[in-house]
Amino acid sequence: MNSRPENLVVAAPDDGIPAGELLMDVRNVSLSFGGVKAITDISFNVRKGEIRAIIGPNGAGKTSMLNVINGFYTPQQGTIVFRGQERRSMKPHHAVRQGIARTFQNVALFKGMSTLDNIMAGRSVLMKRNLFWQMFWHGPALREEIEHREKVEEIIDFLEIEHIRRTPVGKLPYGLQKRVELGRALAMEPSLLLLDEPMAGMNLEEKEDMSRFIIDVNRQRGTTIALIEHDMGVVMDLSDRVVVLDYGKKIADDIPDVVKSDKHVIDAYLGVAH
């Protein structure tokens, strides 16, 4: 895997938390849908600067966990402490403002819009000027638009997608759509980036590319990452620590080498065809 020069990237925002310290602490979270217990009393943490994987068989509660973290769902029990602030419920746009961005299992982009416009849409949440200013297109609104555009261009360079900047994303191969979606999440300048199956549906080459971008986002931009992924090779290569869920419960939480040889994990997940 190649890494591109350091000078091509912008740094992640300074959230005041030193590398290695706790960025997020998930405390005793439980979530049910009617009679279905999606998550039962789960606790784990994410340290600033790490790549954290959440794995488990289908239906284990992984996506539900991401949805709690980014405010999509409110758990019946438990709290999330993010950057020192404890909360149980939060609207997704507040989570973005706090520094949590995500991608989705099935790409969620505006298919008729270009790559550039989709990534620009990711910035909208950071824009200060309201529609009134934008309509009149002058002064502070124009300056702000230019600044946002520069950040977006940096991301386009970083992800090596200059050649598709004007292409409607619906016309792009799946692997590139996933990369654009990553770009849109990066445009929000997150402290914590949540990736829901970033390699799903990709061929080997696309997976290698995406792995390289994930590592570069983490190392060069300093962005902390929590990802769900079914490809065990990718998970074990990329992650600093892995939490394993099964039927909504946590069954392991450790570095990849330890998780790989954990009997409960092998029984629940690694040993079964997926």
Ligand SMILES: Nc1ncnc2c1ncn2[C@@H]1O[C@H](COP(=O)(O)OP(=O)(O)OP(=O)(O)O)[C@@H](O)[C@H]1O
């Ligand atoms: N909106 C919902 N309404 C009802 N049940 C749900 C809902 N979302 C998830 N569930 C249920 O909660 C459990 C956990 O689902 P979840 O999607 O979080 O698992 P997962 O580990 O992400 O699975 P996969 O790997 O298949 O994506 C499953 O039994 C699922 O059917």
